Amino acid sequence: MGKENIKTKTPFMKVIKRHWLLLLMLLPSLLYVIIFSYVPMTGIILAFKRYQYNGGIYFSPWNGLNNFKALLISGKLGMVTRNTLLYNVAFIFLGVVFEMGSAILLNELFSKWFKKISQSLMFLPYFISWVVAGAIMYNIFNYEKGVFNHVITMLGGTAFDLYNTPAAWPIVIIFLRIWKQTGYGSVVYLAAITGLDQEMFEAASIDGASAWQKIKYLTIPSLMPTMMILVLLGIGNIFRGDFGLFYQTVRSSALLQPTTDVIDTYVFRLLIDNGDIGVSAAASLYQSVLCFITIMISNALVKKANPDYALY
Amino acid sequence: MAKEVIVMNRKRPMSRDEVAVNVVGAVLIGLFALICVIPFYLIIIASFTSESSLIKNGYPLLPSLTNFSIESYQLSLKNPVAILKAYGTTIGVTVVGTFLAVLLATMTGYVLSRKDFPWRNKFAFFYFFTTLFNGGLVPWYLLCVRYLNFKNNFTGLILPLMFSVWNMIIAKSFMSGLPMEITESAKIDGANDLVIFTKLIIPLSKPLIATLSLFSALAYWNDWYNCMLYITDENKFTLQYYLQRILGSAEAMRIVAEKSGIALPSIPIESMKMAMTVIATGPIVLLYPFVQRYFVKGLTIGAVKG
Numbered sequence: 001m002g003k004e005n006i007k008t009k010t011p012f013m014k015v016i017k018r019h020w021l022l023l024l025m026l027l028p029s030l031l032y033v034i035i036f037s038y039v040p041m042t043g044i045i046l047a048f049k050r051y052q053y054n055g056g057i058y059f060s061p062w063n064g065l066n067n068f069k070a071l072l073i074s075g076k077l078g079m080v081t082r083n084t085l086l087y088n089v090a091f092i093f094l095g096v097v098f099e100m101g102s103a104i105l106l107n108e109l110f111s112k113w114f115k116k117i118s119q120s121l122m123f124l125p126y127f128i129s130w131v132v133a134g135a136i137m138y139n140i141f142n143y144e145k146g147v148f149n150h151v152i153t154m155l156g157g158t159a160f161d162l163y164n165t166p167a168a169w170p171i172v173i174i175f176l177r178i179w180k181q182t183g184y185g186s187v188v189y190l191a192a193i194t195g196l197d198q199e200m201f202e203a204a205s206i207d208g209a210s211a212w213q214k215i216k217y218l219t220i221p222s223l224m225p226t227m228m229i230l231v232l233l234g235i236g237n238i239f240r241g242d243f244g245l246f247y248q249t250v251r252s253s254a255l256l257q258p259t260t261d262v263i264d265t266y267v268f269r270l271l272i273d274n275g276d277i278g279v280s281a282a283a284s285l286y287q288s289v290l291c292f293i294t295i296m297i298s299n300a301l302v303k304k305a306n307p308d309y310a311l312y
Numbered sequence: 313m314a315k316e317v318i319v320m321n322r323k324r325p326m327s328r329d330e331v332a333v334n335v336v337g338a339v340l341i342g343l344f345a346l347i348c349v350i351p352f353y354l355i356i357i358a359s360f361t362s363e364s365s366l367i368k369n370g371y372p373l374l375p376s377l378t379n380f381s382i383e384s385y386q387l388s389l390k391n392p393v394a395i396l397k398a399y400g401t402t403i404g405v406t407v408v409g410t411f412l413a414v415l416l417a418t419m420t421g422y423v424l425s426r427k428d429f430p431w432r433n434k435f436a437f438f439y440f441f442t443t444l445f446n447g448g449l450v451p452w453y454l455l456c457v458r459y460l461n462f463k464n465n466f467t468g469l470i471l472p473l474m475f476s477v478w479n480m481i482i483a484k485s486f487m488s489g490l491p492m493e494i495t496e497s498a499k500i501d502g503a504n505d506l507v508i509f510t511k512l513i514i515p516l517s518k519p520l521i522a523t524l525s526l527f528s529a530l531a532y533w534n535d536w537y538n539c540m541l542y543i544t545d546e547n548k549f550t551l552q553y554y555l556q557r558i559l560g561s562a563e564a565m566r567i568v569a570e571k572s573g574i575a576l577p578s579i580p581i582e583s584m585k586m587a588m589t590v591i592a593t594g595p596i597v598l599l600y601p602f603v604q605r606y607f608v609k610g611l612t613i614g615a616v617k618g
Contacts, residue, residue, distance in 0.1 A: 025509065029439070038442070046451060135589040145367075244536075267449055284449055284451075296444075
């Protein structure tokens with residue numbers, strides 16, 4: 001660190017002297033990330049250990065790759081990895097389409113009250129916990145009492161048992177995620193649109209650009225930086241499942257696992273239900289490394305294509 | 313300037329393609345907004361429907377006067393001690409946690425937005441790195457339970473949600489947009505960084521603080537995960553976890569039956585689930601109108617570096 005500072009001609013001690021109060025203001029959050037993020041990072045060694053209560057994280061005996069072997073033997077790793085990846089790809093892609101799309105449309109609407117009311121309603125699902133979302137799911141899709149089957153039978157169809165149909169779950173989960181997230185995401189894009197230079201749009205109108213042309217050639221390209229940040233953040237978590245979403249809606253039904261089990265629910269079951277600390281740490285490490293490699297590669301690629309869009 | 317443009321737009325007659333975009337937009341947005349709100353409507357009318365009707369006809373589509381009942385609410389609130397305790401825990405944790413979370417995010421964001429602070433990008437990456445790589449659930453859980461004593465402790469509900477890099481980035485982006493001259497001229501007048509932050513920057517950051525407060529409050533209010541991990545004492549359950557237990561198992565229902573002294577078969581389980589859902593969601597939704605106007609201004613995201 002000291003070396004680099006000499007290079008930029010701000011000596012180490014001089015920065016401390018001049019900005020000690022700023023550094024003091026950083027201290028609480030620095031301590032926080034050190035305790036809650038950097039210290040646990042050292043705990044990844046658990047993946048190579050046979051955890052013993054007395055030994056704790058640092059003094060339990062090593063056991064080589066046995067935890068990873070156990071993980072492979074369970075045969076579930078491929079399935080949960082595939083599920084996590086596919087769900088997140090859908091979330092990222094449809095997230096952009098729905099969030100950016102509704103932000104653009106909301107921005108075009110001339111009726112202020114319609115815009116305000118619909119925006120508020122779209123934000124409503126973001127306000128509820130996954131517990132409540134799970135209760136709502138149950139209300140709608142419950143086989144005997146659910147509203148969904150109510151409507152279907154009323155229209156002369158046959159009742160549909162979602163909780164016994166694993167194949168239908170990807171659609172339901174993706175729908176639920178979009179339902180809950182779009183209101184929030186669209187405000188992020190809307191904030192970016194509001195920050196755009198309005199004269200640019202006026203000038204385009206005077207030059208005879210149609211509304212569609214302005215969206216296509218002005219609004220969407222201007223939203224690219226925001227989109228890239230959100231997409232890259234999404235890609236950085238592409239091997240992390242939204243635990244609440246899966247845990248509260250699937251409700252630990254073994255029957256539904258083939259299409260709904262993600263790495264996070266799997267790790268959680270290993271840890272809490274089986275108490276298998278070594279194996280679950282191995283699964284966690286596998287997940288973290290996958291995520292890290294993915295974000296490193298994608299950020300490097302983006303940086304190469306356009307340095308302005310890179311995350312860091 | 314922006315205002316003038318809007319006025320100009322209003323006065324100019326809409327062109328044909330503008331009308332088309334507006335019609336398409338209104339239909340799509342309206343449809344999506346409906347889909348967003350209908351489930352809430354369904355839950356609310358189900359909570360006001362008699363148990364016998366719920367069992368016979370299922371959850372209703374339309375409200376009906378003949379099946380109207382407030383029995384589920386009466387019963388949920390008959391022995392309100394557990395609910396009130398859960399409310400108390402949740403409100404306390406939400407208020408304390410939100411205050412600390414907003415303080416941490418804005419303070420960190422401000423320092424990292426100071427362009428005269430030469431280490432800002434290094435520190436920004438130090439924070440950001442934690443979102444790129446983490447130790448996973450297991451070391452974190454062991455740290456919290458074995459070394460930080462989170463079990464049945466309110467710290468287990470407050471600390472895990474107290475700092476988020478995402479909120480810090482939002483704060484940093486917003487504060488980078490404030491004129492640098494504010495800090496500069498205050499420095500010349502002899503004010504120190506802490507005074508500048510509390511007396512000048514905070515009052516100028518109302519939209520940011522409203523937005524961050526709402527998101528932090530939502531995170532705390534809706535938290536069931538940390539309660540599930542760390543709290544086993546029924547007296548310290550949060551509202552959402554309490555709801556999860558009621559929804560999740562018939563066993564929890566039996567506990568309610570024992571406590572209220574009513575035989576199990578006569579407990580309106582189905583309508584009570586819905587009533588509890590409404591009770592657990594209610595107050596946080598009421599927060600929204602107060603902060604909505606700040607939203608779009610407060611929620612600007614920007615780059616980590618800069």
